[in-house]
Amino acid sequence: MTSPGYDQARVERRRREHERQAVVFGVLIAFLAVCGIFALAVYSGAISSPFNRPFMTVGASAQKTYPVPCLPAVEGQPDGALPIAYTQVEVRLLNASTETGLAGAHETVLAERGFTILEKGNVPLMLQESEIRFGTKGTVQAYTLAAHFPTMRLVLDDRGGKAIDLLIGADFDPPLDIEDVDLAADQPLQNAEDCVPADSIEPEQRVKQATEDDGDAVRPAK
Known part of the structure; x- marks a missing residue:
């Protein structure tokens, strides 16, 4: 109890x-x-x-938005600048990510199409999206190469000459199938949306290729 x-x-x-x-x-x-x-x-x-x-790749820096230069007037082409023959487009393929093999993969496709690949290498920065960087003399070359990709950032820098750099970012788009490239030798190129005259743009400083002195910045490009 x-x-x-x-x-x-x-x-x-x-x-x-x-x-x-x-x-x-x-x-x-x-x-x-x-x-x-x-x-x-x-x-x-x-x-x-x-x-x-948006999802960001680990280690990839947020990319600045750049003004895109319009195509220049070309003597003898009153209807607009025509694409440059691929063999006259000189390109450096530069890996701007931690992934390996990107430069070599792009070289295989672009060289088969006739582009002149000057060299492959790396740059001491990481990008999320790929960019074509070029000087004022290489604007038509940059537009010609950009047409081979679904999307491509165009960045004017302070280099001289007509050679251009393709900086391959972590979230790169591979080149389009050749039959999907909207280019014809006798059809003028189309200006990028919201482009501005090149002389109104303050060019970016050219990104130098990485060297052995950059330590971890150097990555296999092949």
Whole structure:
């Protein structure tokens, strides 16, 4: 036979357990209610989601947006600049990611199409998207090469000459199939959307190729 004191202690213990359970369930219900309200606000567009951000490759720097130069007027081509013969487009293939083999893979495709590959190498920076960098004298060459890719960033820099650099980023797009390249020798090139005259752009400083002195910046390009 149990004593009245024991029964009272058991009742008190159960009461405290019920109180703790009520607090825990109350907090959980309140949390779920807040989450539901937040989700509804994101869904309705009242607030923007903190997760609505582009995925970034680890180690790849966020890329600056550059103004794109318009095609120059070319003497003897009154309807617009025509594509340059591929053999006259001199390209350096530069790996701008931690992946290996990208320069060699691009060389195989572009060389087969007739582009002149000057060299392969690396640059001491990492990019997410590929870029073609060129000077004012190489604008038509850059547009000609860019037409072989689904998308391509065009960046004017302060180099001289007509040679151009293809900086291959971590999220590179491979070249289009040759039959999908929208180029014809007798059809003028089309200006990039929202292009501006080249003389209104402050050229970027040319990115130098990595050397052995750059340590970890040098990566196999083949």
